[in-house]
Amino acid sequence: MSGKGLLIAAPRSGSGKTTITLGLQRALVKRGLTVRGLKCGPDYIDPAFHAAATGAPSANLDSFAMPNTLLGQIAGEAAEAADIVVAEGSMGLFDGVPGEMGHTGASADIAAFCGWPVVLVVDVSGQAQSAGAVALGCMRYDERIRIVGVILNKVASERHRRLASAGMERIGLPVLGALPREASLILPERHLGLVQAGETEDLHARLDALADAISAAVDLDAILAAAEPTELPVTRHGAPALPAPGRRIAIARDAAFSFVYPHVETGWRATGATLVPFSPLADEPPPQNCDSCWLPGGYPELHAGRIAGASRFLAGLRGFAETRPVHGECGGYMVLGKTLIDADGTAHAMANLLSVETSFAKRKMNLGYRRAVLQANGPLGSAGQALTGHEFHYATITSVGDDAPFAMVTDPHGSAPAPAGGRRALVTGSFFHAIARFSGQP
Structure with missing residues (x-):
């Protein structure tokens, strides 16, 4: 029982x-x-x-x-x-x-x-x-x-x-x-x-x-x-909340990259995927024996100088992205961009795999649920797939750049669809954290 x-x-x-x-x-x-x-x-x-x-x-x-x-x-x-x-x-x-x-x-x-x-x-x-x-x-x-x-x-x-x-x-x-x-x-x-x-x-x-x-x-x-x-009216077994982006997933994991929803990782492992952690703050590149890379959210704005100086990590990430998908959520999205301005106003060069530029010196709270429709095939699903997610950050975008949008998003309060995130070749990213696929059914 x-x-x-x-x-x-x-x-x-x-x-x-x-x-x-x-x-x-x-x-x-x-x-x-x-x-x-x-x-x-x-x-x-x-x-x-x-x-x-x-x-x-x-x-x-x-x-x-x-x-x-x-x-x-x-x-x-x-x-x-x-x-x-x-x-x-x-x-x-x-x-x-x-x-x-x-x-x-x-x-x-x-x-x-x-x-x-x-x-x-x-x-x-x-x-x-x-x-x-x-x-x-x-x-x-x-x-x-x-x-x-x-x-x-x-x-x-x-x-x-x-x-x-x-x-x-x-x-x-x-x-x-x-x-x-x-x-x-x-x-x-x-x-x-x-x-x-x-x-x-x-x-x-x-x-x-x-x-x-x-x-x-x-x-x-x-x-x-x-x-x-505990009384549950539905089955306790189902498909993973999000598709696994690969069979061996290189996942950044340290004080700057620390957030992935537990149910997402559990779902990936249930499909047979292996998660291989690495530390950008320790200047480790994504392991080469992986077929995708995931940069979670966290606090890169507190470690921007160390990330900018992590030459092995940045070079390895750029090389990885030439042949395999890389996705960044929130903080990971910021690191995939051109520059990140820290709280003191100092600009730090990031991976430059997306053209977005972000700032923690210019702060504005962004908070709320998002429903997103993917604009192209990628690690989180095919074009047209809808996702639910959540956004919570104080960093702002100072320049969105010229990348194609990762998704079109709305909120539960009736907002008009708006472009979110970016995609360039095999690299994608957004400020919202994906929680589950959305089918329109409870």
Whole structure:
């Protein structure tokens, strides 16, 4: 039988979902349970923290970008491998984009799809009994889901806890825990969110501290009792989310190139593809025994000087691209371009395999889902293939150059199709991260 699951969510961003989720995951692992984490939405940083907290793989569940078959496959495989799935919501519980019921990208969609109860994290700073009214609104807003308890966060004092708990008692919602304000429990951040798991100093010591804090402040027995069996209405087996770009894929992997959705890599491996990592920051070229190269997103803007000076990497990448496909997403797309201007305004020469020029000195947040139609045959599919993806970056394009567009993209809010990315010979790239093929069917 599939393991049980529950969703940790909140009325809004910044309530402490990630901190509490990681602490719960780690605390339950310390109890000897097999725990799996999953992340609602397109966030690409949190799953790596889940994996560190649980010692097991994590992945994303995105009701807007993924078809039901893929959602069922990811959630089902996690549940089958665990005693409990502790999933983390994104933004507010009901926040999403325009779309069909159940396919808006909201965390509530995932709770409803999987049959998971919701534990609500409420930041009670600046309020007390009124937090009960907020929780009551969440309980009544969507009849598809069931909120089974609340964890109070940022509690200022014992009196504050009693008052906030009284508000929850009035609406009949059990208080499963209460955490005090504690700055040392906050994980370090940078411009795209948390500093990545692999770069967070003393990560496991921090996770152990979170687990200890959660164990002291939260009723873990009540959390376990609240979880319910995972209910999936669709098959747990299907085609990979994206086609593998080759049988042996050279994939850049270091502090500058660190982001690929876990479900994408899992899908590639399931088709028999082999992923061969290499490090541009260590001046390693793509391995010659590979038949495609993938430059993921990450933080090349923080390492532009080192990348520009990595002569073996750049020469090897150019040589690789003469005979085999190369694709870059977000940060990888920036490195495929002519120049990258860093935060100080210094321009660094990049691979010059595409004509785009980008700047991190001129910053503007670009954030949101994309639906893209490929304009030519390539590593992600044939011309006309539609993809869903997500874009999140602060770098700007200072010159798009004269390359043909990689795709025509729209957003869920009715934007007109617009060219995105670039393609030249066997090289392609774009700022959006592809999540899955889009067929128009849920």
